[in-house]
Structures are given as C-alpha cells and as structure tokens.
Amino acid sequence: MDNPFLDRSFLIRWSQLTAGQVVPAVEQALTDAEAALARLTRLDPVAADFPNTFLALEEAGDLLNETWGKVTHLTSVADSPELRAAHNAVLPKVSAFFARIPLNAALWLRLKAAAAHPLSAALTGEHRRLLDETMAEFRQQGADLPPEKKQRLEALQAELAQLTQKYAENVLDATNAWELVVRDVARLRGLPAHAREAARQNALQKGQGTEAAPAWRFTLHGPSQEPVMLYAEDADLRREVWQAAAAVGVQAPHENRELVQRILSLRQEKAALLGQAHFADLVLARRMAKSGAQALAFIEDLHRRITPAFARECRELEQFKAEQTGSAPAPLAPWEVGFWAERLRRSRHDFDEEQLRPYFPMERVLAGMFEITHRVFGIKVTERPAGAVEVWHPEVKLYDVHDEAGRHLGSFYADWFPRDSKRGGAWMNSLITGGPRDGRRLPHLGLMCGNMTPPIPSTGSGPGVGRPALLTHREVETVFHEFGHLLHHLFGEVGVKSLNGTNVAWDFVELPSQIMENWCWERASLDLFARHHETGEVIPDALFQRMVGAKNFRSAAATMRQLAFARLDLELHLRTSDYTEGDLSPKLQTLLHGYLVPTRPPAPTAENRFTHIFADPVGYAAGYYSYKWAEVLDADAFTRFKREGIFNRAVGAEFVAKVLSRGNAADPMQLFVDFMGRPPDQAALLLRAGLA
Numbered sequence: 001m002d003n004p005f006l007d008r009s010f011l012i013r014w015s016q017l018t019a020g021q022v023v024p025a026v027e028q029a030l031t032d033a034e035a036a037l038a039r040l041t042r043l044d045p046v047a048a049d050f051p052n053t054f055l056a057l058e059e060a061g062d063l064l065n066e067t068w069g070k071v072t073h074l075t076s077v078a079d080s081p082e083l084r085a086a087h088n089a090v091l092p093k094v095s096a097f098f099a100r101i102p103l104n105a106a107l108w109l110r111l112k113a114a115a116a117h118p119l120s121a122a123l124t125g126e127h128r129r130l131l132d133e134t135m136a137e138f139r140q141q142g143a144d145l146p147p148e149k150k151q152r153l154e155a156l157q158a159e160l161a162q163l164t165q166k167y168a169e170n171v172l173d174a175t176n177a178w179e180l181v182v183r184d185v186a187r188l189r190g191l192p193a194h195a196r197e198a199a200r201q202n203a204l205q206k207g208q209g210t211e212a213a214p215a216w217r218f219t220l221h222g223p224s225q226e227p228v229m230l231y232a233e234d235a236d237l238r239r240e241v242w243q244a245a246a247a248v249g250v251q252a253p254h255e256n257r258e259l260v261q262r263i264l265s266l267r268q269e270k271a272a273l274l275g276q277a278h279f280a281d282l283v284l285a286r287r288m289a290k291s292g293a294q295a296l297a298f299i300e301d302l303h304r305r306i307t308p309a310f311a312r313e314c315r316e317l318e319q320f321k322a323e324q325t326g327s328a329p330a331p332l333a334p335w336e337v338g339f340w341a342e343r344l345r346r347s348r349h350d351f352d353e354e355q356l357r358p359y360f361p362m363e364r365v366l367a368g369m370f371e372i373t374h375r376v377f378g379i380k381v382t383e384r385p386a387g388a389v390e391v392w393h394p395e396v397k398l399y400d401v402h403d404e405a406g407r408h409l410g411s412f413y414a415d416w417f418p419r420d421s422k423r424g425g426a427w428m429n430s431l432i433t434g435g436p437r438d439g440r441r442l443p444h445l446g447l448m449c450g451n452m453t454p455p456i457p458s459t460g461s462g463p464g465v466g467r468p469a470l471l472t473h474r475e476v477e478t479v480f481h482e483f484g485h486l487l488h489h490l491f492g493e494v495g496v497k498s499l500n501g502t503n504v505a506w507d508f509v510e511l512p513s514q515i516m517e518n519w520c521w522e523r524a525s526l527d528l529f530a531r532h533h534e535t536g537e538v539i540p541d542a543l544f545q546r547m548v549g550a551k552n553f554r555s556a557a558a559t560m561r562q563l564a565f566a567r568l569d570l571e572l573h574l575r576t577s578d579y580t581e582g583d584l585s586p587k588l589q590t591l592l593h594g595y596l597v598p599t600r601p602p603a604p605t606a607e608n609r610f611t612h613i614f615a616d617p618v619g620y621a622a623g624y625y626s627y628k629w630a631e632v633l634d635a636d637a638f639t640r641f642k643r644e645g646i647f648n649r650a651v652g653a654e655f656v657a658k659v660l661s662r663g664n665a666a667d668p669m670q671l672f673v674d675f676m677g678r679p680p681d682q683a684a685l686l687l688r689a690g691l692a
Helices: 019-042 050-060 062-077 081-103 105-115 118-122 125-140 147-177 193-205 222-231 235-246 257-273 279-284 292-325 334-349 362-377 473-490 510-520 541-549 555-574 584-591 626-644 649-660 668-676 683-688
Strands: 180-182 216-218 379-383 397-403 408-415 427-432 435-437 440-442 444-449
Touching: 019 050, 019 062, 019 081, 019 105, 050 105, 050 125, 062 081, 062 427, 062 444, 081 105, 081 125, 081 147, 105 125, 147 257, 180 235, 193 216, 193 222, 216 222, 222 235, 222 334, 235 334, 257 279, 257 555, 257 584, 279 292, 279 555, 292 334, 292 555, 292 626, 362 379, 362 473, 362 649, 408 473, 427 473, 444 473, 473 510, 510 626, 510 649, 555 584, 555 626, 626 649, 626 668, 626 683, 649 668
Parallel strands: 408 444
Antiparallel strands: 180 216, 379 397, 397 408, 427 444, 435 440
16 A cells, blocks of 8 residues: 555645556555455345445445546646556556446346345435435446346447547647747737737747747647637638647547547447447436437427527628628638637627736636635635645645535645646546545545636746736636536535535536536626736726627527537437448538538538547537536526525525535436426526527
C-alpha cells in the first residue's frame, strides 16, 4: 500500500502519482477486488442475504474505483506518452474486470438467493433501491446469458474500452497538432484586444515572434478558436480555422472514421446479445426516456415545434448579410455563420458579448457563485491557501464546503484553463464518495475542470497585458453548470455509494447542473459578482437590458444545433446497420436536412470528433438528447424559484432534500414530482427560449 495511487487518504498526494506507479497500483487494486468477489462467490447460497451479498458487492470494488478514478483523471488533465502507455496497458484488464462482474454465474446465483431471502422482502428506501437496481443492472448486462455469449460479451466490452480510448486520444492529438501563426497584423482586424494579446503571448511561449516583431498563434482550443469565428473580418482566417476544426478526427494519423464504424458495430452486437433490437433501447431501458423510440419522439416533437422559427432565423441571416454586402441573399459559408450572426445581434440588440467580459473576472465569478449557493442552499465555500495542499498543476485550487452547522460536506479541486496536456471541454468528476457511513457522515471529494479564457501574464507590452482571466457570459454559465454537478455530489446523503450524487440516470443528471445556469441571468444574482474588473461597477442597466434582450437571439438555431447532435446520436444507435459501411457523412447530411443551418458548402457532420458519444464505451451514446430533456426539467423546476424567490432558502432546502441529496435513491421522475408537485411541463422551456 506504499503506492500513492492506493493511498485512500482524503487529500491526494498528486506530486507522487507517477506513470511508473500506474500498472502496479491498478494490478494490486484488481487483485483485491478479485479476492473480494471470490469471497462472495464462496458464500453458501442458503446463507446469502442482503448485507453479506448486496452490500458486500457494493464494497468489493471500492479501492479499484478510487485508484482507477485517479488514473483516468490524470489522463484528462496531465496527458503524457508515459501516462498514456501505462493507462492503456491496464485499461483492458480493468474493463474486463467490470464486464465480468454481471457475467459471473456463481455471483448471480448468490444475488438471486439473497434477493429471495425472506428479510429482503421487507427492505425499504435506499436498500430496496440498491437491490432492485443491482438485479436490473445484472440482467441488463447479461447475467442470464449462456456461457458462450457471456464470453463474447466480455470480449466486446474490452474492445470497446480500447477503441473509445483511442478515439478520444485521436481527438486530443488532432486538436493539439494544429496551429496557425499569423505575422500580418492586418489579418487580425475585428478581433477583440484580449484575443489578439492572448494569441501574441501564446506565440511567444512557443518560440514564435518577438516583442519587436510579434506573431500571433491560434489553436483549436475554444478560447483561441471562438473569437476568430465570431469577430475576425478576414474571411480566409476564419475559413482556415474552421476547416482545421472540421478536419479533427478525419485525417491521418488521427483518423476516427473506421473507429466510429467499429464502435457502432460492437455496440449493436452487444445489444443483440442482450436481447435488444438497438443499442439505444439497451441503454435507455432504465433511464427516464425508457426507449430509443421515446427519446426520438421527444426530439422530433421539439424539432416540429421550432422548425418555423428556425427557418425564419436562417432567412434573416442570409438577408442581413446580403444587405450588408450588397449581394443577393444566398446560403452562407459555414465559416460565415458565427461572424454574421454576431453582427446581426449587434445590429438588432446593440449588444456585443465582449462588452460583458470586463464584468466577469474569474475570481469574482467564483466568489459570486459561492455567495449565491450560500444564500440558496446554506453552504460556505472556502479556498485552501496556495501551497497548503498538493495539486496536479500550479493553477489548480482546492476548496472546502461546509453547511451552516459547520459540517464538512466535502471538498473539490478546480482547474479552469487550457493546456496541451488537458482534454477540451468542461467536466465534473467525483474522486471520493462519502456520505452516511457507520453512524458518521464522511465528506465527499470531487473536481471540476474547464478550458476557459486564461489570464494574460504581466510580461511584455500591449493592450490587456497583466489582465486577469475575463470570461464570456457563456463561460460563466459553464462554470455554474459544472458547479451544479459538483453540488449534486457534495450534498449526497445516500449511504450506498453507487446510488449517491451524480450516479443517476443520464437523462436526469443534467438537471442539477443546468438549473444553476439560471442564476447567471437574474439581475439580483449578477449584481453579487458581475463587477467591472477595474472600476468595481455593476453591469450598467442599459447593457443588462441589451443582454437580456439578446438572450433569445437565434434561440431556435441554438436549440436546433442540440437537436441535430441528439438526432445524429439516436440515428446511429437505432439504425446502426445503415452506417457501418461506406462514408457516413453524406447519409447523415441527408438525415439532418432541416436540422442544420443550410450552408454552401455544407458543414460536415460531427461523428468523427463527437467525444460525448464515442470517447467512452457508453458515455452519452444514445443519450445526447439528455441535455434537452434536462432543460425541460430545469426550466420547469426554476419556475419555483422565480415564483417564490431566487434566493428563497426554503425552496433551496427543499431542492437539496428532494433532489440533490437523494442521488438515485428513488426513481428520478418521483424526485422531480416530489419537488414540483407534478410531472414536468415542456412549455416552460419553450417559454424561456422565446419559442412558445
């Protein structure tokens, strides 16, 4: 147990977690887990009951789960050839171990015996839920299959783990492999000063340009790419960046096309082995949607409702560009859509998102978010002093969360800025699950990561030098979103780890995160943190009104973009046989006609860089619709706060008691009904988006 990956102390010794320790740590954790399972399978079935079988199984993989969680986390934030090699060396063993659990005939026999035990009939609450969920999970994962099919399923799972890991690596490597170094300042016309300065500093860090003869380096990371696509007047610059982004996962040596088709084939084979017609039905059977058809019906219904508004928005954009350029209305190029949409928004609402950026310094955003959650949920968040604890990168901070009684609910790490060794996007993960245990309440440990606009160092000269991290409003929403996931983890009061926190149905898991975004739009909550980083002034009323007025600008297009991703995902997992041969893109282009902004040339579909559904054996596969599904839930649930007060402590306490603290201790629809007093109403989402 000298290996730091196996150390179960609450605070992790990050500096001691090296690539060379991954393989021995994981192999030791696997050995321990195998031994725990072996003890279970030696149990006399006659003696099998809920504590010695279901609860023992729950604890069998604890050390492995925590150890593997550290390894996979480090591959996300501190990727290196050595770490990647070590991770991939043990990945098949870990995948095979978890795949074998529901296929273990002796274990299944004892679970069935324990479920039939007379005392099991009297179980209630989370113990009843654990029994039901475990039995359903085992059946869904093949516990009743004959031996030869179990063997094939095990092999499938191992191959899927390797293929999806390779897919994720290809996306990261392709993203990092591209750069564009600009030496002609005229090409930067229209770019905000902060984006120009960030590009100049980035070039200097990479040995490009000098103070006397500057260069500007652009990458495919969001904070670098997005300002170019929205503001650069040089259409060729936008085109170069857009083409590079569209090529991620398409070109050797980081090509994902064959991987996509193999992953789809294996998922379909897995579904067939388990008696389901489609992978979507296999995945969704125990989620809120219940089936692929139900999820598809939800997406198609929303699509029908907003198609007229979407068509109108597309026509308006073409007309606006024509008026501005003195040309005839025609479809835009894909690299023109963001640029002209931003200009139309400025024209119509006299609003430029960059006007808000000075009001959102990262430190104030975090302080304001913590104050909001103090007022609504009664918690206190405090930052550990720099250097007081170990972290995996100097930019990472650790925070403690206590309730009003002084109880330590948990702690979390925050890692906000892009690095080449860090994957894109934003996410939250759990590291340690605490909760009620043996008469005590143990704290939880989690993390949230992002790729936000970084601060600009105080070296050099030029506008914005020495500037703090100033976020866009969209980035502020992302910070709140990930903190919502974290609260779901930290508030968990379920004694069973696998039912705690975010371990819920994937089409419910986004409710706690997305509801937090609502506080980013309320004047009273914004005034707690949205203050100019130089003057300390709040957002002026006129600017706030323009911001709110522009909120639903092209909301049909934004909604349709999410629906297009969800439709693509469901199509691939409902009609897989149509997509396992030949070029997928033309077929998906045809499918998504009416979902995508009509451009010339057509924008390629996203399957080769769609990490949500292809970077994990399951992940969001057949479940991307969950974002919109959860938006229905969050828009509806927030109506209670709007009606009763956005800082109403009683409503906040009820949301904690009935949703955040309950994890998967009850059916998610029941949790929603407990809080709202009725099933969800789709009208709240359409009304909020200005589409009702």
